[in-house]
Amino acid sequence: METIRRNILQPIKDLWSLFVGLKVTGKFFAMKQVTVHYPRQVIEDENLKSYAGHIELVGKPKSPSIPKCISCQMCATSCPSGCIKVTRQKAPKPTPEQQKAMDEAKAKGEKVKKPTAPKNPAGFMLDYSLCSLCGTCVEVCPVKSLRFSNDIYLVGRSRDDFKFDLLERLRSQAEPGCPVSEKKQQARMTDGNHG
Amino acid sequence: MTTFINIQLLYLIIALVAIMAWVGLNALVLVYCERKFAGHIQRRPGPFEVGPHGALQPLIDGLKLMGKQLLTPDGADKVLFWLAPILSFVPVLLLFVPIPYGPVLTGMEMNLGILLILAFAGFNSLALLLAGWASNNKWGLLGAARAVAQAVAYEIPMLLAVLGVAFITGTLNLTEITTMQGAWPWQWNIVLQPLGFIVFLVSAFGETNRAPFDLPEGESELTAGFHTEYSSMGFGLFFMAEYAYMVVVCSVCTVLYLGGFKGPFIDGWWWFLAKTYALLFLMIWVRWTYPRVRFDQLLNINWKWLLPLATFNLLATAFFIKL
Numbered sequence: 001m002e003t004i005r006r007n008i009l010q011p012i013k014d015l016w017s018l019f020v021g022l023k024v025t026g027k028f029f030a031m032k033q034v035t036v037h038y039p040r041q042v043i044e045d046e047n048l049k050s051y052a053g054h055i056e057l058v059g060k061p062k063s064p065s066i067p068k069c070i071s072c073q074m075c076a077t078s079c080p081s082g083c084i085k086v087t088r089q090k091a092p093k094p095t096p097e098q099q100k101a102m103d104e105a106k107a108k109g110e111k112v113k114k115p116t117a118p119k120n121p122a123g124f125m126l127d128y129s130l131c132s133l134c135g136t137c138v139e140v141c142p143v144k145s146l147r148f149s150n151d152i153y154l155v156g157r158s159r160d161d162f163k164f165d166l167l168e169r170l171r172s173q174a175e176p177g178c179p180v181s182e183k184k185q186q187a188r189m190t191d192g193n194h195g
Numbered sequence: 196m197t198t199f200i201n202i203q204l205l206y207l208i209i210a211l212v213a214i215m216a217w218v219g220l221n222a223l224v225l226v227y228c229e230r231k232f233a234g235h236i237q238r239r240p241g242p243f244e245v246g247p248h249g250a251l252q253p254l255i256d257g258l259k260l261m262g263k264q265l266l267t268p269d270g271a272d273k274v275l276f277w278l279a280p281i282l283s284f285v286p287v288l289l290l291f292v293p294i295p296y297g298p299v300l301t302g303m304e305m306n307l308g309i310l311l312i313l314a315f316a317g318f319n320s321l322a323l324l325l326a327g328w329a330s331n332n333k334w335g336l337l338g339a340a341r342a343v344a345q346a347v348a349y350e351i352p353m354l355l356a357v358l359g360v361a362f363i364t365g366t367l368n369l370t371e372i373t374t375m376q377g378a379w380p381w382q383w384n385i386v387l388q389p390l391g392f393i394v395f396l397v398s399a400f401g402e403t404n405r406a407p408f409d410l411p412e413g414e415s416e417l418t419a420g421f422h423t424e425y426s427s428m429g430f431g432l433f434f435m436a437e438y439a440y441m442v443v444v445c446s447v448c449t450v451l452y453l454g455g456f457k458g459p460f461i462d463g464w465w466w467f468l469a470k471t472y473a474l475l476f477l478m479i480w481v482r483w484t485y486p487r488v489r490f491d492q493l494l495n496i497n498w499k500w501l502l503p504l505a506t507f508n509l510l511a512t513a514f515f516i517k518l
Binding site: 011018021022024025026028029031032033034035037 | 243
């Protein structure tokens with residue numbers, strides 16, 4: 001009796017699990033899909049903002065098109081991949097009046113006051129194709145002028161597309177209504193549907 | 196006399212051409228349905244980008260397959276290697292000939308229609324064996340050995356189940372089997388032969404090498420089984436043949452158990468198609484639900500369950516007919 005139960009009745013009872021399986025997949029079939037059709041839809045998620053893309057410059061609070069950067073070269077020297085190139089601004093040529101004043105001061109034996117170069121950089125180039133995203137530059141920056149950008153949709157068709165002029169980028173970000181400005185980016189995150 | 200033969204011949208040629216078109220069309224539709232089903236069950240959209248809702252995807256896949264290089268492995272037996280896919284596909288065309296799609300929509304009415312189908316369906320296992328053997332590849336050979344062991348095993352309960360229907364109808368002619376059944380579901384053979392229907396259906400999965408019995412091509416252990424070495428249309432023919440066999444098996448099942456083209460209100464090919472496709476969708480649903488069985492389990496299901504059940508069904512049928 002036990003043998004019959006174990007070898008015949010139990011397997012027949014177990015057949016029920018086949019229907020349970022079909023019910024599960026059938027239910028999933030009728031459920032809403034979870035796939036996001038990427039170019040037509042994007043996802044709304046706070047977590048996307050913590051995405052660390054290539055670095056970008058942080059503007060001064062009052063004039064957002066000028067970076068906080070003081071051209072100290074800390075980022076460029078600490079970068080293990082050598083992908084950052086910061087150029088200092090040259091001191092402006094003294095105007096004739098200033099030159100005159102300087103000459104006079106020199107003749108009198110006083111301390112000469114040369115016009116000083118502005119601290120913010122003349123050029124800030126990033127070769128993202130070399131970057132390993134280690135974040136050392138962001139950590140080392142004494143004035144917190146660097147941060148990671150968070151555009152997850154960055155694409156390029158050639159190597160040159162990943163050589164960024166970060167100053168140019170900051171300027172265009174500061175302009176109202178620019179495609180990569182922060183506000184617009186946030187709007188894109190929340191509206192969740194763009195072309 | 197000659198004109199009679201010519202008309203018959205012409206009719207047969209038209210039927211064969213129509214069947215070829217039907218097989219091709221079915222392969223496209225079924226591939227699309229299969230992938231859509233798989234997608235939706237896994238909560239994905241399935242193919243979506245080519246054409247509206249990915250409808251042109253199978254067509255593009257077919258074109259891609261045709262555009263690929265035909266490779267023959269170095270150690271392969273060249274003649275057998277290329278004979279196998281052709282041998283797998285060509286008999287399929289013959290299998291559709293006796294199937295009655297509608298009251299007049301039959302390739303050729305034959306007295307032994309079901310026998311013809313069962314006989315020529317056996318060609319497929321020969322083709323698979325040749326494919327696996329000729330490609331000189333151990334996965335191919337293992338796949339082929341499995342295919343043959345499985346096909347031989349599952350042929351028997353299937354035949355016994357068919358025999359049950361043949362007993363109650365007294366004919367092997369598919370058109371006659373259809374016309375003997377009524378229009379409404381309770382007049383179909385499935386009511387008289389519920390056990391036979393189940394045995395037939397399970398054997399059909401085994402015969403067509405469909406999941407959960409798709410061991411000849413078990414990807415996880417045999418890469419692709421018997422068609423490991425096939426590229427381009429060599430693989431394409433196996434693929435088409437597999438889907439064609441599915442359609443044949445479901446069509447036969449429809450004729451034997453589900454009343455064929457008979458249906459409520461108006462008989463016709465639409466009922467036949469609806470029933471066949473319902474069975475095909477069941478096959479797809481099952482494929483994406485159950486995991487693949489182990490080989491010993493596969494043979495145990497057959498020899499310990501299906502065969503005794505089919506025999507019991509046959510004996511019971513014979514008994515009740517004599518009564």
